[in-house]
Amino acid sequence: xxxxxxxxxxxxxxxxxxxxxxxxxxxxxxxxxxxxxxxxxxxxxxxxxxxxxxxxxxxxxxxxxxxxxxxxxxxxxxxxxxxxxxxxxxxxxxxxxxxxxxxxxxxxxxxxxxxxxxxxxxxxxxxxxxxxxxxxxxxxxxxxxxxxxxxxxxxxxxxxxxxxxxxxxxxxxxxxxxxxxxxxxxxxxxxxxxxxxxxxxxxxxxxxxxxxxxxxxxxxxxxxxxxxxxxxxxxxxxxxxxxx
Amino acid sequence: xxxxxxxxxxxxxxxxxxxxxxxxxxxxxxxxxxxxxxxxxxxxxxxxxxxxxxxxxxxxxxxxxxxxxxxxxxxxxxxxxxxxxxxxxxxxxxxxxxxxxxxxxxxxxxxxxxxxxxxxxxxxxxxxxxxxxxxxxxxxxxxxxxxxxxxxxxxxxxxxxxxxxxxxxxxxxxxxxxxxxxxxxxxxxxxxxxxxxxxxxxxxxxxxxxxxxxxxxxxxxxxxxxxxxxxxxxxxxxxxxxxxxxxxxxxxxxxxxxxxxxxxxxxxxxxxxxxxxxxxxxxxxxxxxxxxxxxxxxxxxx
Ligand SMILES: Nc1ncnc2c1ncn2[C@@H]1O[C@H](COP(=O)(O)OP(=O)(O)OP(=O)(O)O)[C@@H](O)[C@H]1O
Ligand SMILES: [Mg+2]
Numbered sequence: 373x374x375x376x377x378x379x380x381x382x383x384x385x386x387x388x389x390x391x392x393x394x395x396x397x398x399x400x401x402x403x404x405x406x407x408x409x410x411x412x413x414x415x416x417x418x419x420x421x422x423x424x425x426x427x428x429x430x431x432x433x434x435x436x437x438x439x440x441x442x443x444x445x446x447x448x449x450x451x452x453x454x455x456x457x458x459x460x461x462x463x464x465x466x467x468x469x470x471x472x473x474x475x476x477x478x479x480x481x482x483x484x485x486x487x488x489x490x491x492x493x494x495x496x497x498x499x500x501x502x503x504x505x506x507x508x509x510x511x512x513x514x515x516x517x518x519x520x521x522x523x524x525x526x527x528x529x530x531x532x533x534x535x536x537x538x539x540x541x542x543x544x545x546x547x548x549x550x551x552x553x554x555x556x557x558x559x560x561x562x563x564x565x566x567x568x569x570x571x572x573x574x575x576x577x578x579x580x581x582x583x584x585x586x587x588x589x590x591x592x593x594x595x596x597x598x599x600x601x602x603x604x605x606x607x608x609x610x611x612x613x614x615x616x
Numbered sequence: 617x618x619x620x621x622x623x624x625x626x627x628x629x630x631x632x633x634x635x636x637x638x639x640x641x642x643x644x645x646x647x648x649x650x651x652x653x654x655x656x657x658x659x660x661x662x663x664x665x666x667x668x669x670x671x672x673x674x675x676x677x678x679x680x681x682x683x684x685x686x687x688x689x690x691x692x693x694x695x696x697x698x699x700x701x702x703x704x705x706x707x708x709x710x711x712x713x714x715x716x717x718x719x720x721x722x723x724x725x726x727x728x729x730x731x732x733x734x735x736x737x738x739x740x741x742x743x744x745x746x747x748x749x750x751x752x753x754x755x756x757x758x759x760x761x762x763x764x765x766x767x768x769x770x771x772x773x774x775x776x777x778x779x780x781x782x783x784x785x786x787x788x789x790x791x792x793x794x795x796x797x798x799x800x801x802x803x804x805x806x807x808x809x810x811x812x813x814x815x816x817x818x819x820x821x822x823x824x825x826x827x828x829x830x831x832x833x834x835x836x837x838x839x840x841x842x843x844x845x846x847x848x849x850x851x852x853x854x855x856x857x858x859x860x861x862x863x864x865x866x867x868x869x870x871x872x873x874x875x876x877x878x879x880x881x882x883x884x885x886x887x888x889x890x891x892x893x894x895x896x897x898x899x900x901x902x903x904x905x906x907x908x909x910x911x912x913x914x915x916x917x918x
Binding site for chain 1: 652753755774780785850854867869870912
């Protein structure tokens, strides 16, 4: 039925430079959608437009039916967003971060308390709940940031390189969390440079120089490009272009 | 003489023991990898070696110079690419590079040869502010900045984090070529496939070294039988296998799961268990552990 994301020729220019070039695609509700591409391909730029944080130069996009030009407030209520850098306040404690974000989304006192307890327990952060986020290992921060992005039960969550630099065990725990959220019906829109993670997505798009060059299931992509790994697909698509 | 010697070095921040009696040495011209999760102490070790931080105990030398006593002489002999915040966001790409060149009394032209391969990818954007670069472009510029004064030893702290899969390959090919010029390199990375590109690696966790060996030596530290398992529904497969009485560990590895089992479990046992739960298109095959399997096992059992 309804689509979580629909775009039509969505474009962003910075001066003369076209960062995102007429991308057209859609994402089904509940899907795990991998948004891949080389450095500078325009992924973060596209995500910021979809989250209502950056005004497109041209083209259209709807997030859960809301228009990215006019309905950015509604969009913020139905999405969660984990940015490529840090999405948490380093000088707040774990508990304070959860309360802060929950507060922004209008959770009441009782819900805030319940949510904080639940997240802290799920992530096994009991012993560090009152420590500053700055003191936590990166992998813990990222798992916390994901939980925080889900605090208001958004329909779609945008994860911009959530596992970059995260150790192998925590990276897998992160994907366990993604699977669980998707299982509950949350749409996952995720970027990554780990090609094994591309395999965990229902569908994957690959951007090259601002355009979407391929979009299919991982097995469909491997078949069409005649290779047995997503790394192979990626190397074929991104090679020969100006990698930035 | 070894290019880098670390002798029983320790460093604590308050009650956090960031580095605990670490010893290792790196030969001239060696490409040595430091592999370990965030918080393992890799960055602290780098800072000590590039003279930005004094060790609490132990001593270290780089190209024969003591990192505490000879720190002035050392600064120009080493190149350092920190994991974060090493660029001036308000300066353009070219201005950043020429800034680093000037600090060391050289110019971009003088050593252009060293950085050419990476820098050509940035040149079209040389007038762009570093702050407006994509994550991976910033990493490439930071590497150029660390190389521009032609150091003898290069310290790279997670240089490829956030770098795309194609550029990562190119990056390591470039390190290989720098190695041919006898440059000694100490590189940290969270990508296990990159560990294979090093001559030797040290696995670090919570301030300590778990193992030092060649990549294939580390793979052979994994002694249990290992299976790659695949079926039509991956998520349900993970859940079922984790509940299985014979399972010790079960991790996703791209399109397969990697499974270790209790002694005496046969592939037929696994197959039967999965069929009972109506899994389709089941594949189970014994495999040789890779570096990531080995590392994950070491991380859990020390
Ligand atoms: N504010 C800006 N002004 C000028 N150029 C910009 C700006 N923001 C982004 N760009 C450029 O747009 C292009 C796309 O950047 P973007 O951050 O979207 O890439 P990305 O696909 O997320 O890359 P990465 O994988 O490295 O994070 C890059 O060339 C970048 O330098
Ligand atoms: Mg990005």
